Amino acid sequence: MSVNAKRLVGVAVCTAAVVAAIGLYIGLYLLRVPGSVAAIGTAAGSQLNLATVAAADQSDPHNTWVSYYAVDANSAKWRHDTTFVVAANTLVHVTIYQYDTSTGLRNPFLSQPTGTVGPLLIDGKPTAVVDPTSPAHTFAIPQLGVSIPLDGVSSTAKNTCSQAPCSLSQAHHTVSFTFRTPGKGLYRWQCFVPCGAGFIEGNGGPMQTVGYMGGFIKVV
Amino acid sequence: MTDERHHWRNVVLLWLLATVIMLPIVVFVIGPGLPPGNGTVESHGQVVDNTVLLATATPVALAVLVYFAYALWAFREREPGAVLDGPAIRGNASVQFWWLMITTTMVLFLAAYGTIRLLADGSGGGQGPNPIATPASAATDPPLQVQVIAQQWQFTYRFPGYGGVETREIELPANTLVEFHVTSLDVIHSFWAYELGVKADANPGEDNIAYVTTRGPLAFHVRCAELCGLWHGYMFNGGSVVSKTDFASWIAQQQRLYAPATKAGRAAAPYSKTYFPTPLRRGG
Numbered sequence: 001m002s003v004n005a006k007r008l009v010g011v012a013v014c015t016a017a018v019v020a021a022i023g024l025y026i027g028l029y030l031l032r033v034p035g036s037v038a039a040i041g042t043a044a045g046s047q048l049n050l051a052t053v054a055a056a057d058q059s060d061p062h063n064t065w066v067s068y069y070a071v072d073a074n075s076a077k078w079r080h081d082t083t084f085v086v087a088a089n090t091l092v093h094v095t096i097y098q099y100d101t102s103t104g105l106r107n108p109f110l111s112q113p114t115g116t117v118g119p120l121l122i123d124g125k126p127t128a129v130v131d132p133t134s135p136a137h138t139f140a141i142p143q144l145g146v147s148i149p150l151d152g153v154s155s156t157a158k159n160t161c162s163q164a165p166c167s168l169s170q171a172h173h174t175v176s177f178t179f180r181t182p183g184k185g186l187y188r189w190q191c192f193v194p195c196g197a198g199f200i201e202g203n204g205g206p207m208q209t210v211g212y213m214g215g216f217i218k219v220v
Numbered sequence: 221m222t223d224e225r226h227h228w229r230n231v232v233l234l235w236l237l238a239t240v241i242m243l244p245i246v247v248f249v250i251g252p253g254l255p256p257g258n259g260t261v262e263s264h265g266q267v268v269d270n271t272v273l274l275a276t277a278t279p280v281a282l283a284v285l286v287y288f289a290y291a292l293w294a295f296r297e298r299e300p301g302a303v304l305d306g307p308a309i310r311g312n313a314s315v316q317f318w319w320l321m322i323t324t325t326m327v328l329f330l331a332a333y334g335t336i337r338l339l340a341d342g343s344g345g346g347q348g349p350n351p352i353a354t355p356a357s358a359a360t361d362p363p364l365q366v367q368v369i370a371q372q373w374q375f376t377y378r379f380p381g382y383g384g385v386e387t388r389e390i391e392l393p394a395n396t397l398v399e400f401h402v403t404s405l406d407v408i409h410s411f412w413a414y415e416l417g418v419k420a421d422a423n424p425g426e427d428n429i430a431y432v433t434t435r436g437p438l439a440f441h442v443r444c445a446e447l448c449g450l451w452h453g454y455m456f457n458g459g460s461v462v463s464k465t466d467f468a469s470w471i472a473q474q475q476r477l478y479a480p481a482t483k484a485g486r487a488a489a490p491y492s493k494t495y496f497p498t499p500l501r502r503g504g
Binding site: 106107108109110111112114128129130131132133142143145188190192194201203207208209210214 | 369371372373374376378386388405406407449450451454457478480481483484485488495
């Protein structure tokens with residue numbers, strides 16, 4: 001084989017390897033689908049149990065980031081997924097176990113719960129509005145008009161939980177509300193409190209990454 | 221007549237013919253359908269401006285196209301053979317003179333036209349906290365003030381003249397001068413109410429004022445036009461221009477609906493035209 005032929009083969013092999021690597025990268029990226037959690041079907045609609053905590057679990061690549069979790073009914077099993085699958089045109093009952101301390105709303109307008117069917121219950125108490133300085137987070141689906149302020153745990157509370165997973169015996173608020181789903185579609189949800197601690201204006205990190213303080217409501 | 225003059229005459233005649241045909245089509249057929257529509261005084265003005273720009277550009281574009289097409293046809297290779305270079309092009313004072321005259325005139329005309337139009341009423345653009353292009357009607361009829369508050373990632377609207385009520389959607393009364401005060405609670409956003417013909421940057425700590433004079437009923441879209449983070453693509457909502465009676469009814473309903481938030485908001489943060497993000501509530 002001549003020198004030129006060897007060079008040609010070498011270039012062809014290298015090019016094929018680079019193209020294959022790029023193809024693999026793109027393919028894996030396209031095939032990567034964030035995990036999802038389906039609401040539990042009940043006679044009165046579906047039930048979604050969530051939790052908010054100051055820091056994701058130890059095994060998480062960003063274990064200092066504030067985050068939402070999906071949890072089971074007794075808060076014993078936590079899943080770090082923020083795509084929630086619910087049925088179309090039904091009532092979704094949401095319970096959020098809120099373990100984080102207060103940050104406060106940047107816009108006091110969000111202190112009033114909206115978009116719910118029935119009242120917002122915080123620790124079982126109907127709540128028309130919260131103190132704008134008290135929320136730790138919000139749960140909002142802007143396209144559906146749903147906006148729920150989540151009161152923060154007092155910074156002086158005992159037995160607080162600073163990292164997922166937490167237990168119901170630790171200091172928290174239980175926030176419950178119901179909203180009606182529209183037709184099928186993908187709707188984003190997010191927290192409106194600038195709670196990305198350690199980032200400029202609190203708006204970086206977990207606020208800018210799906211899977212922490214934002215995700216999707218997949219209506220099927 | 222030399223061969224060169226003959227070609228010039230043909231090109232000019234063809235260009236004139238194309239221009240005479242196309243200009244009325246541009247002005248009377250295409251122009252009225254140009255964006256962003258005729259829903260408000262400002263958006264109608266932008267349609268007129270776009271028509272003027274297109275009508276100005278049409279003869280220029282036609283000159284290029286006609287010359288290109290003519291050259292393809294007239295100077296095509298008629299006999300197969302060696303391709304030879306044409307004669308060298310030497311300076312042509314006349315062509316250079318008219319080239320400079322025409323282009324300079326067009327540029328100066330467009331600069332003057334744009335400036336005059338902009339100074340007339342601001343053309344729906346953000347003018348900062350001290351607008352210099354205030355619509356004439358503002359002197360006799362106080363405008364409806366609407367504060368547009370951008371936040372990652374939604375717009376809300378506060379009506380200072382109605383007890384400071386803040387809303388998620390926006391409705392405006394017809395045939396009314398509206399004074400938007402656009403600001404942001406965090407990063408740079410841009411309030412783009414497409415059919416209203418309004419586009420104004422929303423900057424934290426800035427009160428960016430834009431005017432619009434509504435006409436009849438209109439549904440419009442609002443989008444953020446400044447890449448602002450993760451959910452920028454979802455930062456949109458809609459609004460409508462309704463009759464004054466319907467607006468009065470709607471704003472009263474919003475006042476009732478958001479009474480708790482208005483009261484809590486007033487207690488927490490008095491009405492302000494600008495906001496600065498609170499950077500460190502808990503180190504974040």
